[in-house]
Amino acid sequence: LVIDEGSLEKPLWDLEIALLESDVAMPAAEEILKSLKEELIGERRKFTAKTHKIAEEALRNALLKVVSSGQFDFDTFIRDAAKPVKILFVGVNGTGKTTCIAKVAYRLRERGHSVVLASGDTFRAGAEEQIDAHAERLGVKLIKHQQGADPAAVIYDAVQHANARKLDVVLADTAGRFHTSVNLMEQLKKICRVNKPDLIIFVDEAIAGNDAVERAKQFNEAIGIGGSILTKIDADAKGGAAISIAHVTGKPILFVGTGQEYGDLEPFKPEWLVEKLIG
Amino acid sequence: GLGASLKDTMAKIANARRIDRELVDEVVKSIQRAMLQADVNVKLVMNISNKIRERALKEKPPEGMSSREHVIRIVYQELTGFVGKSADIQLGRQRILMVGLQGSGKTLSTARLARYFQRKGLKPAVIAADIYRPGAYDQLKQLSERANFSFYGERDSKNAVKIVKNGLAELEQNDVIIIDTAGRHSLEKDLIREMKDINRAVDPDHRFLIMDAAIGQQASEQARAFHDAVSITGVIISKLDGTAKGGGALSAVAETGSPIAFIGTGETIEDFEQFEPDRFISRLLG
Numbered sequence: 116l117v118i119d120e121g122s123l124e125k126p127l128w129d130l131e132i133a134l135l136e137s138d139v140a141m142p143a144a145e146e147i148l149k150s151l152k153e154e155l156i157g158e159r160r161k162f163t164a165k166t167h168k169i170a171e172e173a174l175r176n177a178l179l180k181v182v183s184s185g186q187f188d189f190d191t192f193i194r195d196a197a198k199p200v201k202i203l204f205v206g207v208n209g210t211g212k213t214t215c216i217a218k219v220a221y222r223l224r225e226r227g228h229s230v231v232l233a234s235g236d237t238f239r240a241g242a243e244e245q246i247d248a249h250a251e252r253l254g255v256k257l258i259k260h261q262q263g264a265d266p267a268a269v270i271y272d273a274v275q276h277a278n279a280r281k282l283d284v285v286l287a288d289t290a291g292r293f294h295t296s297v298n299l300m301e302q303l304k305k306i307c308r309v310n311k312p313d314l315i316i317f318v319d320e321a322i323a324g325n326d327a328v329e330r331a332k333q334f335n336e337a338i339g340i341g342g343s344i345l346t347k348i349d350a351d352a353k354g355g356a357a358i359s360i361a362h363v364t365g366k367p368i369l370f371v372g373t374g375q376e377y378g379d380l381e382p383f384k385p386e387w388l389v390e391k392l393i394g
Numbered sequence: 395g396l397g398a399s400l401k402d403t404m405a406k407i408a409n410a411r412r413i414d415r416e417l418v419d420e421v422v423k424s425i426q427r428a429m430l431q432a433d434v435n436v437k438l439v440m441n442i443s444n445k446i447r448e449r450a451l452k453e454k455p456p457e458g459m460s461s462r463e464h465v466i467r468i469v470y471q472e473l474t475g476f477v478g479k480s481a482d483i484q485l486g487r488q489r490i491l492m493v494g495l496q497g498s499g500k501t502l503s504t505a506r507l508a509r510y511f512q513r514k515g516l517k518p519a520v521i522a523a524d525i526y527r528p529g530a531y532d533q534l535k536q537l538s539e540r541a542n543f544s545f546y547g548e549r550d551s552k553n554a555v556k557i558v559k560n561g562l563a564e565l566e567q568n569d570v571i572i573i574d575t576a577g578r579h580s581l582e583k584d585l586i587r588e589m590k591d592i593n594r595a596v597d598p599d600h601r602f603l604i605m606d607a608a609i610g611q612q613a614s615e616q617a618r619a620f621h622d623a624v625s626i627t628g629v630i631i632s633k634l635d636g637t638a639k640g641g642g643a644l645s646a647v648a649e650t651g652s653p654i655a656f657i658g659t660g661e662t663i664e665d666f667e668q669f670e671p672d673r674f675i676s677r678l679l680g
């Protein structure tokens with residue numbers, strides 16, 4: 116039997132609804148299903164095989180492919196990179212960037228690396244106090260300037276400090292910002308021009324819906340994303356945003372945030388996510 | 395984008411001589427897509443679009459109204475009817491408890507809400523009852539200093555209930571007392587219990603759920619959990635200055651049975667407006 120468009124319509128619609136209910140952004144879901152349809156039409160199937168089972172299996176493979184694109188091992192990257200490795204954390208407001216920096220610092224220290232933090236959010240109320248408290252708890256040096264200072268300069272300072280002290284990693288925080296703010300995106304571009312980060316990590320939350328595609332796309336177009344961290348997956352989020360972000364950037368999800376403590380950072384596993392989505 | 399598709403479909407109706415089943419189906423499909431793209435709950439999208447389809451087929455356009463205007467009117471009526479009126483904010487003595495998911499905008503909204511009452515001539519004050527997040531105390535304190543309203547917090551305290559009790563006593567002279575709390579979600583049982591304890595200690599006139607405009611399909615479940623725990627009386631949608639459409643707010647309204655009171659439209663303490671159903675819906679539909 117040959118699979119035709121008609122027999123695919125209901126299975127693909129059901130799968131699209133399942134993806135949308137799991138927070139895969141609509142543009143991503145539609146594009147993935149569209150190429151799936153093209154791939155399946157005209158394929159032969161056994162008389163006993165159900166079309167919706169075939170579609171589901173094909174989708175599972177397509178999702179795995181999307182979310183595994185560009186995967187690399189973070190620990191190996193750190194180990195092999197020229198020191199100091201400069202890592203910049205970016206994203207929209209409230210996604211968990213500052214908390215991620217604390218978690219990553221904790222993880223790096225556990226693995227014997229020396230770390231310095233840069234207080235690159237020089238704008239928001241209480242931002243410096245927040246990262247300062249983390250630095251103190253972690254026993255890590257924090258480079259900060261006064262509120263309103265140029266973030267590019269603070270980060271530059273931190274890199275100089277790392278060079279002088281022969282430290283392994285610089286983790287640079289930035290203020291949350293929306294891709295719709297021309298000024299703030301220009302500021303971010305300047306931070307990258309001045310400091311030339313080795314890795315730009317886009318931090319977004321698993322509970323975000325369709326906007327995950329738009330913001331990942333805009334940040335990627337503005338400064339180029341090297342990898343992402345998906346936070347708050349412990350809020351029972353299905354994690355579809357991982358598909359949206361990987362689909363539009365082609366870059367890997369490196370970690371997922373599973374809580375508010377320093378240890379709540381897990382390496383991202385593509386199979387685990389796909390199982391959550393259409394298990 | 396999706397907006398264009400809805401406009402194209404509407405243009406088709408404008409040029410149609412009569413509204414038939416096929417055209418209505420096409421309109422409903424593009425409305426579904428717009429709503430899904432705007433993060434409206436999937437089941438809700440199906441319910442609302444079925445209602446729209448039913449009315450578009452059954453109801454005749456009123457005298458002098460084109461078919462296109464008629465269908466657009468039905469769409470707006472169903473959606474604005476669903477999202478309801480903006481909350482009626484009393485300008486008197488009251489206590490307001492601010493709750494919501496991590497990072498949704500509670501602390502900034504606490505300050506913005508205080509500023510709103512200040513602009514209306516009332517004397518607002520805020521209490522920092524988030525004992526977990528590093529720098530939460532400083533964040534709210536700095537915001538209150540900039541706008542010049544009273545602040546109460548206990549930097550090193552690990553007892554939120556104690557803080558609010560002491561705060562309420564200390565801030566007695568103020569008209570409106572707004573309490574900022576830590577972010578939490580439905581699966582953090584200890585934090586949900588803490589929220590209930592704080593609620594009992596404050597006995598507030600209002601319990602506002604602050605939601606990020608970008609929240610996805612989780613909105614319904616989380617709003618339900620907060621409502622079951624402390625009975626929400628109003629919703630605030632933050633970060634509408636981004637590209638997110640805020641469709642999750644429809645779920646919040648559905649689950650809590652309460653209106654949307656304010657929207658956050660930026661990062662300063664002034665970026666706070668009273669909710670307007672029509673503007674919100676037209677932005678949602680793109």
Ligand SMILES: Nc1nc2c(ncn2[C@@H]2O[C@H](COP(=O)(O)OP(=O)(O)OP(=O)(O)O)[C@@H](O)[C@H]2O)c(=O)[nH]1
Pocket residue numbers: 206207208209210211212213214215236239289290291292346347348349350371372373374375379496497527577
């Ligand atoms: N449950 C849960 N909460 C998280 C996670 N990651 C971060 N958070 C919480 O999310 C809130 C916001 O975290 P921040 O680190 O301040 O976020 P941010 O992106 O730096 O915020 P801005 O700098 O204001 O843009 C805090 O309450 C964190 O504890 C996570 O993986 N799970």
Ligand SMILES: Nc1nc2c(ncn2[C@@H]2O[C@H](COP(=O)(O)OP(=O)(O)OP(=O)(O)O)[C@@H](O)[C@H]2O)c(=O)[nH]1
Pocket residue numbers: 208209239291293494495496497498499500501502503524527530575576577578632633634635657658659660661665
């Ligand atoms: N652009 C913009 N940013 C906002 C808006 N509302 C809040 N923010 C920002 O979003 C981030 C999170 O806001 P907070 O007020 O710290 O959020 P919160 O709910 O108190 O976070 P937790 O206490 O960690 O749960 C901050 O960077 C705020 O400045 C808004 O309407 N527009």
Ligand SMILES: [Mg+2]
Pocket residue numbers: 212213214236242288289290291
């Ligand atoms: Mg931050």
Ligand SMILES: [Mg+2]
Pocket residue numbers: 500501502524527530575576577
């Ligand atoms: Mg807060």
